[in-house]
Amino acid sequence: MPRFTLPALLAAALIAAPLLSTHSFVHHLLIMVLFSTLLGLSWNLLGGFAGQVSFGHSAFLGLGAYSTLLLYLKLGLSPWFGLLAGGAVAMAVAVPIGLICFRLRGPYFSLATLAVAEIIRLVALNWDDLTAGPQGLIITHLPATSILGQTVNWESKLPFYYLIAVLALLGMGLTHLVARSRLGAYLLAVREDLESAEAVGIDTVRTRVLALALSALLVGLAGGFYGLYFRYIDPDAVFSVALSVEMVFIAVVGGIATTAGPIVGAIVLVGISETFRTQFQSGHLIFYGLFMMLVIRYLPDGIWGRVRLALKQARER
Amino acid sequence: MALLEVTDLGKNFGGLRAVSGLSFSLEADEILGLIGPNGAGKTTAFNLMAGFIPPSSGEVRLAGRNITGLKPHAIVKLGVARTFQVVKPFRKLSVLENVTLAAFLHCRRRDEAMAEARRILALLDLTDKAEGAASDLTLAQQKRLEIARCLATRPKILFLDEPMGGLNATEVEAACDLVLRLRRDGIAVILVEHHMQAIMRISDRVLVLHHGVPIADGRPEAVVRNPEVIRAYLGEGKT
Amino acid sequence: MQMFLQSLVSGVLTGTLYAMIAVGLTIVFGVMRIINMAHGEMVMLGMFGAYWSYSLLHLDPFLSLLLWMPAMFLFGMVVYRFLLRKIIPGGELNSLLYTAGLSLLIANLALFLWTGDYRNINLPYGMLPARPFGISVSIPLAIAFGLALAITSLLSLFLSRTDTGRAIRATAQNPEAAALMGIEVGRIDMITFGLGTALAGASGVLLAPSLYLYPTVGEILIVKCFVIVVLGGLGSIPGAIAGGVLLGIVESLGSVYVSVAYKDGIGFVLFLLVLLFRPKGLFGVGRA
Numbered sequence: 001m002p003r004f005t006l007p008a009l010l011a012a013a014l015i016a017a018p019l020l021s022t023h024s025f026v027h028h029l030l031i032m033v034l035f036s037t038l039l040g041l042s043w044n045l046l047g048g049f050a051g052q053v054s055f056g057h058s059a060f061l062g063l064g065a066y067s068t069l070l071l072y073l074k075l076g077l078s079p080w081f082g083l084l085a086g087g088a089v090a091m092a093v094a095v096p097i098g099l100i101c102f103r104l105r106g107p108y109f110s111l112a113t114l115a116v117a118e119i120i121r122l123v124a125l126n127w128d129d130l131t132a133g134p135q136g137l138i139i140t141h142l143p144a145t146s147i148l149g150q151t152v153n154w155e156s157k158l159p160f161y162y163l164i165a166v167l168a169l170l171g172m173g174l175t176h177l178v179a180r181s182r183l184g185a186y187l188l189a190v191r192e193d194l195e196s197a198e199a200v201g202i203d204t205v206r207t208r209v210l211a212l213a214l215s216a217l218l219v220g221l222a223g224g225f226y227g228l229y230f231r232y233i234d235p236d237a238v239f240s241v242a243l244s245v246e247m248v249f250i251a252v253v254g255g256i257a258t259t260a261g262p263i264v265g266a267i268v269l270v271g272i273s274e275t276f277r278t279q280f281q282s283g284h285l286i287f288y289g290l291f292m293m294l295v296i297r298y299l300p301d302g303i304w305g306r307v308r309l310a311l312k313q314a315r316e317r
Numbered sequence: 318m319a320l321l322e323v324t325d326l327g328k329n330f331g332g333l334r335a336v337s338g339l340s341f342s343l344e345a346d347e348i349l350g351l352i353g354p355n356g357a358g359k360t361t362a363f364n365l366m367a368g369f370i371p372p373s374s375g376e377v378r379l380a381g382r383n384i385t386g387l388k389p390h391a392i393v394k395l396g397v398a399r400t401f402q403v404v405k406p407f408r409k410l411s412v413l414e415n416v417t418l419a420a421f422l423h424c425r426r427r428d429e430a431m432a433e434a435r436r437i438l439a440l441l442d443l444t445d446k447a448e449g450a451a452s453d454l455t456l457a458q459q460k461r462l463e464i465a466r467c468l469a470t471r472p473k474i475l476f477l478d479e480p481m482g483g484l485n486a487t488e489v490e491a492a493c494d495l496v497l498r499l500r501r502d503g504i505a506v507i508l509v510e511h512h513m514q515a516i517m518r519i520s521d522r523v524l525v526l527h528h529g530v531p532i533a534d535g536r537p538e539a540v541v542r543n544p545e546v547i548r549a550y551l552g553e554g555k556t
Numbered sequence: 557m558q559m560f561l562q563s564l565v566s567g568v569l570t571g572t573l574y575a576m577i578a579v580g581l582t583i584v585f586g587v588m589r590i591i592n593m594a595h596g597e598m599v600m601l602g603m604f605g606a607y608w609s610y611s612l613l614h615l616d617p618f619l620s621l622l623l624w625m626p627a628m629f630l631f632g633m634v635v636y637r638f639l640l641r642k643i644i645p646g647g648e649l650n651s652l653l654y655t656a657g658l659s660l661l662i663a664n665l666a667l668f669l670w671t672g673d674y675r676n677i678n679l680p681y682g683m684l685p686a687r688p689f690g691i692s693v694s695i696p697l698a699i700a701f702g703l704a705l706a707i708t709s710l711l712s713l714f715l716s717r718t719d720t721g722r723a724i725r726a727t728a729q730n731p732e733a734a735a736l737m738g739i740e741v742g743r744i745d746m747i748t749f750g751l752g753t754a755l756a757g758a759s760g761v762l763l764a765p766s767l768y769l770y771p772t773v774g775e776i777l778i779v780k781c782f783v784i785v786v787l788g789g790l791g792s793i794p795g796a797i798a799g800g801v802l803l804g805i806v807e808s809l810g811s812v813y814v815s816v817a818y819k820d821g822i823g824f825v826l827f828l829l830v831l832l833f834r835p836k837g838l839f840g841v842g843r844a
Contacts, residue, residue: 053649055656104831107591107652108790111782112831115824118779122821182421182430189418192407195369199401200419201393201470241775245660252653282667289661293639296654300646 010172014165018158027157031229032270033263034161034168035222039243040250040262041171042218047248048257049184050211051191052102053110056117057247059097060090060216062124062238064223069137069233070130079142083224090220091213098209105194114241121239136234137227160229167225171218175259178214187211188257219247242285249288253295255302264304318381320345320505321366321397321474326375328358328365328529335361336529339375343474348500349507350520350537354550358529359509360402363476367399368392379474394422398467399476402509404459406451412462413438413447419469434469441465441495457488464495475499477508481515493519517541525549562691563808569693569701571804573759576704577777578784578796579711580755586728586791587748588644590651594659595781596774598753600666602628602760603769610677610764617677617764618699625707625758632753636746644745659774666771674768682765700762707758708797711751715793724748728791776820783827789837799838 014034018027039061047053064086071077071085101112124131131137142154152159178184186207189197197204227233246269254265272291276284299306319342327337336358343349351359364370366377368389377385384392407415416434417427424430438444441461446454451462460480467475480496481489493515496506510516516523516537523540525533527549533540540546581595605624606617615623635658643654679696686693715721727734727744735741767773784803788795803823810822830838 051649053652100828100832106648108786108831110652111591111786112828114779114782115827115831119821119824119828122818122824126815126817180427182425182427185414185418185421185427188410188414189407192409193405195389195401196405196407196466197418198369198389199367199393199399199405200466201390201422202418203388203390245656248653248656282664282672285660285664286668289657289659289664292657293654293661296646296650296657297642300650 011169014169018161024157027161029270029274031157031161031164032273033266034164035225035229036246036250036266036269037262038164038168038171038218038222038225039247040254040265041168041175041259042215042222043247044251044254044257044262045175045178045187045218046208046211046215048251048255048261049178049187049191050208051187052208052211053107053248054113054212054215055110055241055244055248056113056115057215057219058239058241058243059113059117059120060094060219061223061226061243062120062233062235063090063093063216064220065227065233065238066124066131066137066223067220068224069139069227072139073137078145079139079224079228080145083221083228086224086227087217087220090223091217094213094216095209098212099205102205102208102212114244117239117241117244121235124235124239131235134234134236136232136237139228139231142228142231154228160225164225164229167218167221170221172259174214174218179257179259183207183210191257246288249292251302253291253302255305255308258302258304258308260308261302261304264307265302268303319343320347320380321507322376322378322381323366324376324378326362326365326377327373328361328370329373334529336365336526337374339526339529339531341524341531341534343505343507345473345505346500346503347505348496348519348521349505350516350523351507351509351526352511352513352516352523353526356528357526359526360478361529362526363399363478363507363509367397367476393470393472396471396473397476398470398472398474400460400463400467400478400480402478402482404456404463406454406459406462406466408450408452410451411448412443412451412454415451415462416465416469419466422470434465437465437468440468457484457492460484460492461495464499468499472504474505474507477506477510479509479511481510481512489515558690559812560809563812564805565691565693566697567805567808568801569697569804570808571801572701572704572797573763573800574780574784574804575797575800576708576759576762577756578781578788578800579708579793580752580759581781582785582788582791582793582796583724583728583755584749584752585785586793587724587731588651588745589648590640590644590655591648591782591790592749592752593652593655593778594662594774595752595756596776596778597659597662597666598628598632598756598774599760599763599777600663600769600771600774601631602757603764603767603773604666604670604760604771605757606761606764607675607677607769617679617696617761618703621703621758621761624761625754628757629750629754631757632750633746635753636749640749641742641745659778663772663774670771672770672772674770676768677765679765694766696765700766703762704759707755711755712793720744720747724751780823783823786827787830787838792837795837802838 017030043057067089068079068082068086071082072079097116101109104112125134144151144153186202189202190204190207194204250262250265250269253268255261272287273284276287295302321343324340326339328335339362353359365372368387371386376383379395384395413434416437417430420430420433424433438447443461454462481492484492489512496519499506520537523537524531525540525546532549533543533546577599581592584592602624606620609615609620610617643651682696684695686695715725723739723744726739727741731741784799785796787802788799806822806826807819811819
């Protein structure tokens with residue numbers, strides 16, 4: 001199969017998908033799948049490839065969302081630049097956090113991420129002047145933008161769909177590049193054994209900080225998107241442990257350290273959430289938990305990881 | 318100037334002096350055996366020199382450059398590689414990937430690094446295992462894999478921590494030949510080993526540690542006749 | 557001064573209960589090397605147990621300890637035997653993620669069954685004033701404190717005086733050696749997990765009259781618990797006790813002298829500082 005066939009097919013599918021239905025709920029579902037894919041991809045860079053399980057990734061989502069909205073509301077900066085700025089802020093904050101937390105190993109690192117995220121949430125909750133505290137931030141109007149001579153009106157869901165599709169493709173592209181690069185190899189080494197990794201000349205702190213920074217960049221972008229799409233954020237929504245756990249879920253269920261796994265994980269997550277959310281409140285979380293346990297027990301490489309293995313075995317036969 | 322110069326190196330863990338007053342030098346074409354009864358501080362000495370534990374006192378110089386307190390990866394870049402007493406391959410990765418990872422230190426591109434890794438695997442007789450998982454290798458093969466990983470970092474000095482531990486007679490023989498061959502290729506070797514025959518056969522010099530303190534340093538034949546060394550070993554109920 | 561003593565006393569009382577939860581987490585970690593992310597849910601189950609036996613059977617919560625502690629012990633053993641046993645060999649990250657899933661499952665199942673309403677237990681003697689030396693002390697909290705001390709002491713006695721207790725300590729020190737000495741490590745793991753769960757459940761029962769209870773309360777408690785075991789050193793029982801009391805005091809003083817809003821934040825900052833500078837805990841006894 002030529003090298004560009006798969007990405008081209010994927011891009012074509014992404015462009016065509018929303019045209020199959022004009023129903024705005026379908027568009028919403030597609031948006032949520034791609035948004036979740038982006039979250040899963042970013043968590044996977046750090047948790048999957050480098051084996052550093054973060055329970056506090058919503059910190060970066062919140063930082064991205066708040067940066068985007070604050071830059072727009074307070075300084076009038078175009079939200080589309082604000083989105084990029086959100087990614088940059090999340091990445092910039094990730095570096096010192098990484099330098100501190102990566103002095104810790106394994107479960108200690110996971111606990112530290114949880115604490116950092118809680119500290120950031122508390123700050124957002126109490127820094128009223130900047131964040132409006134628990135009231136949250138709200139956008140009433142998004143200005144129309146002009147892209148390639150076309151005026152894009154943000155009142156329908158379609159432009160949001162294409163925006164998140166671009167971001168998700170960016171995330172996949174980045175993951176694909178990392179997986180094939182020296183950095184990707186180094187991340188696997190770090191996951192397997194820190195001491196051995198040092199012994200072959202890998203700067204394990206720098207490698208992990210880099211993985212965290214890239215991961216935070218993607219989550220930060222996703223956060224900016226979240227803020228613009230829902231037009232409302234508050235600390236408990238964007239800095240929540242539940243969001244962090246969703247990211248873990250998507251990556252683990254889809255397949256750790258894979259490029260396509262998070263898509264599968266995202267579809268499962270959104271599927272569960274939409275099926276059960278309407279039936280009974282927060283019932284979907286029961287199934288998140290159950291699903292995660294089942295996958296770890298019976299498919300430790302995740303759904304896509306298992307499929308990939310089966311495909312490989314079939315090809316060899 | 319010696320390739321490696323260690324001066325008065327020491328480490329305290331709480332009140333315990335694990336290593337103290339360790340001084341020696343290593344020439345570029347030398348094989349140095351580091352021996353001593355169990356708990357003499359040999360592995361700690363390796364950890365101190367390779368940067369895995371910061372020393373409490375003393376200095377380590379590599380070709381005149383002070384490398385004391387550098388992080389392990391920085392020391393590896395300068396040309397000092399080590400193996401572990403309990404082998405630590407990247408178990409879930411293939412043998413080839415294990416060595417490729419190390420080769421990335423000097424080759425940025427993946428294809429270059431893989432070519433280098435294959436060359437080294439051939440050298441260590443692991444070519445036919447290249448695609449298999451590292452965890453499927455025998456102990457002797459895993460020890461060779463660790464050495465292969467070290468070689469891929471292009472070391473000037475190799476620290477081998479019990480490269481013969483747990484091997485059978487034939488494998489020990491092969492390991493000795495390997496160490497001698499490494500030296501011929503211009504790599505200085507320090508090895509911690511309990512296998513006395515092997516040490517006596519391949520070492521140019523032997524350094525004896527006892528309770529963290531060096532008690533003898535010299536040619537192997539001379540060292541084994543040193544009364545203090547004999548006492549140290551017999552005192553521990555060992556010969 | 558009066559205010560300082562007041563917050564010190566209430567800090568010590570609450571802290572002792574925190575400590576009991578943390579001891580449960582830490583013995584499980586000590587023996588099995590897993591951090592049970594669902595430990596907070598075990599506390600929550602204890603709280604709801606006390607709540608239901610009080611509101612349906614009019615059983616005094618402190619008396620219901622006799623029912624819920626053994627029940628939670630059994631529950632823990634069942635969870636270990638049928639859920640965790642196969643996961644643990646897969647490595648510590650797998651168990652971390654697996655118990656995170658379990659935590660989500662239990663908390664939200666409880667949310668589904670019992671709704672997210674805040675509930676509380678109003679004991680007839682809960683409102684009586686008790687003012688020894690002019691410091692006001694809540695009676696239910698004082699009773700809980702006494703029982704927590706008693707249970708924790710009994711646990712230490714059990715660990716030091718009985719064969720099973722010694723086997724648990726041996727396994728915590730070195731599982732391979734313990735197995736060689738003829739200790740059935742699988743059985744010890746199961747009992748330990750049961751004990752950890754029973755301690756969590758018992759603390760829940762004891763806390764029930766003093767806290768609002770709701771299904772996701774475990775989320776906050778587990779985070780506090782992490783703070784404590786890291787303060788005290790993971791795997792160390794005395795460390796967990798000291799860490800628990802310390803956190804109780806810091807929170808209590810912090811909410812008076814710093815700010816109520818950042819009360820929880822103080823604990824986290826302390827947590828990060830300790831993780832960074834004393835990763836083996838304040839007393840240097842844990843395993844980093």
